[in-house]
Amino acid sequence: MLPVLLGVLLSLAVSVLSLGSPSYRLELDLHPADALWKLEGKAIIAGHAPADLGALVFRFYQGYNAPFTVISARDAEGALPIYPVDAATFGVSLPLSRGQTFSVTLEYAAEIPPFPGGGYGTLSATEDVILVAQGYPFLLPWDEERGSWILEPVLSWGDQVVAEAADYSVTIRHPDGWEVVATGEERARGSGATEVRGQNLREFAFVLIKNYTPASRKENDVEIRSWYPRGLPRAGGEALELCVEALSLYEKLFGEYPFPELDAVAVPLNRAAGVEFPGLILAGIEYYRRYEAGRRELIFPMIFAHEVAHQWWYAQVGNDQVREPWVDEALATYTSGLAMAEWGLYGELRAHWERTYELGRSRNPDATPFDPLWRFPEGEGYGGIVYSGGALFFLELEEAMGKERLLSALRRYLKDYRWKLATGDDLLSILREEGGEAAEGVIRDWRGAVP
Numbered sequence: 001m002l003p004v005l006l007g008v009l010l011s012l013a014v015s016v017l018s019l020g021s022p023s024y025r026l027e028l029d030l031h032p033a034d035a036l037w038k039l040e041g042k043a044i045i046a047g048h049a050p051a052d053l054g055a056l057v058f059r060f061y062q063g064y065n066a067p068f069t070v071i072s073a074r075d076a077e078g079a080l081p082i083y084p085v086d087a088a089t090f091g092v093s094l095p096l097s098r099g100q101t102f103s104v105t106l107e108y109a110a111e112i113p114p115f116p117g118g119g120y121g122t123l124s125a126t127e128d129v130i131l132v133a134q135g136y137p138f139l140l141p142w143d144e145e146r147g148s149w150i151l152e153p154v155l156s157w158g159d160q161v162v163a164e165a166a167d168y169s170v171t172i173r174h175p176d177g178w179e180v181v182a183t184g185e186e187r188a189r190g191s192g193a194t195e196v197r198g199q200n201l202r203e204f205a206f207v208l209i210k211n212y213t214p215a216s217r218k219e220n221d222v223e224i225r226s227w228y229p230r231g232l233p234r235a236g237g238e239a240l241e242l243c244v245e246a247l248s249l250y251e252k253l254f255g256e257y258p259f260p261e262l263d264a265v266a267v268p269l270n271r272a273a274g275v276e277f278p279g280l281i282l283a284g285i286e287y288y289r290r291y292e293a294g295r296r297e298l299i300f301p302m303i304f305a306h307e308v309a310h311q312w313w314y315a316q317v318g319n320d321q322v323r324e325p326w327v328d329e330a331l332a333t334y335t336s337g338l339a340m341a342e343w344g345l346y347g348e349l350r351a352h353w354e355r356t357y358e359l360g361r362s363r364n365p366d367a368t369p370f371d372p373l374w375r376f377p378e379g380e381g382y383g384g385i386v387y388s389g390g391a392l393f394f395l396e397l398e399e400a401m402g403k404e405r406l407l408s409a410l411r412r413y414l415k416d417y418r419w420k421l422a423t424g425d426d427l428l429s430i431l432r433e434e435g436g437e438a439a440e441g442v443i444r445d446w447r448g449a450v451p
């Protein structure tokens with residue numbers, strides 16, 4: 001996610017080893033009902049038990065923003081008991097031994113509220129856009145070392161999803177006249193139904209859009225599309241250019257973009273300038289409007305530089321975004337600086353990072369860039385400290401160990417943790433090993449007494 005810029009610039013655990021990743025077969029039926037949209041869903045979730053278990057635990061990440069109801073759970077042998085864990089988390093009783101395969105079918109229903117709903121507005125409906133992020137139950141990841149499910153508190157700021165990469169096969173049924181843009185590859189199956197498939201997706205999300213136009217380009221076998229509504233052709237075209245350029249730069253620096261497509265869609269968002277999903281970027285439509293009106297603000301290229309960077313840091317290397325949001329956010333922000341530098345915006349960006357870091361620290365003086373999300377109540381100081389401060393930490397590492405060594409350490413981090421969940425310690429260990437004493441000094445300075 002990229003937070004809305006702070007006032008100053010507005011004018012301008014342990015790696016989770018899995019026994020094979022889970023797979024999701026989703027059938028989602030969407031239809032308008034009065035002011036709301038209704039979602040009726042069936043999720044068939046299959047995988048291997050990560051330990052000897054009495055139950056599987058699932059979470060509706062948007063269940064804190066909108067009502068989700070589980071109607072039934074069953075496997076091949078019949079109905080399974082469901083029990084609540086918290087407001088949006090539930091267990092399905094099913095005794096399994098470690099490594100045993102399972103396939104559980106969950107039927108559920110949800111209401112999609114009018115925009116903004118809760119959070120960033122990523123489960124909400126407007127006249128021309130229905131956003132459906134996390135519109136299904138996620139199997140929680142298993143923490144091998146602690147011997148428990150990873151169940152973090154759900155907060156009203158920051159990104160919440162902690163998930164293993166998985167294969168998805170999805171059928172979305174929707175009224176005629178709407179188009180689906182999703183993580184994965186979309187195939188219209190006649191009017192009113194769209195099939196989507198994706199491999200190694202950290203999560204599945206889509207938008208239904210009406211009266212949008214795509215601008216697209218094929219680059220190194222990746223289909224890159226920018227979707228925008230009428231009246232925003234210059235901003236929509238610029239969004240495409242920025243995505244193409246950021247994607248090819250990051251491919252050169254870190255390695256191949258792993259999906260066949262990248263879609264960027266202009267949508268209404270609440271309290272976020274952009275939000276990342278695997279192969280899908282949702283970008284705040286108000287920034288397109290301001291660009292179209294001739295305003296040239298730092299934030300517009302920042303959105304795409306940042307969210308494309310998440311295709312490496314989040315989509316490929318996952319992390320616990322609640323406990324250690326810096327692991328992907330600081331890295332995505334630092335990486336975005338490499339693209340911004342290519343566009344001649346490095347000086348302005350660095351000044352922005354310094355200013356917003358100071359501002360964040362003045363608002364939340366006890367927090368550090370390495371803190372969990374819950375140390376930033378209501379998001380106070382979060383963007384300034386974790387994103388800008390975190391990026392300055394990586395810049396100092398770059399100065400201390402040399403850019404080439406830092407980039408090579410990041411390539412190793414990608415290779416070692418691709419499609420897994422990495423921890424801050426995993427990342428710091430590689431930085432220490434590759435950067436030696438120079439890196440160690442910077443880490444010690446920034447982390448203070450933290451071991």
Ligand SMILES: [Zn+2]
Nearest residue numbers: 001002329332
């Ligand atoms: Zn982000």
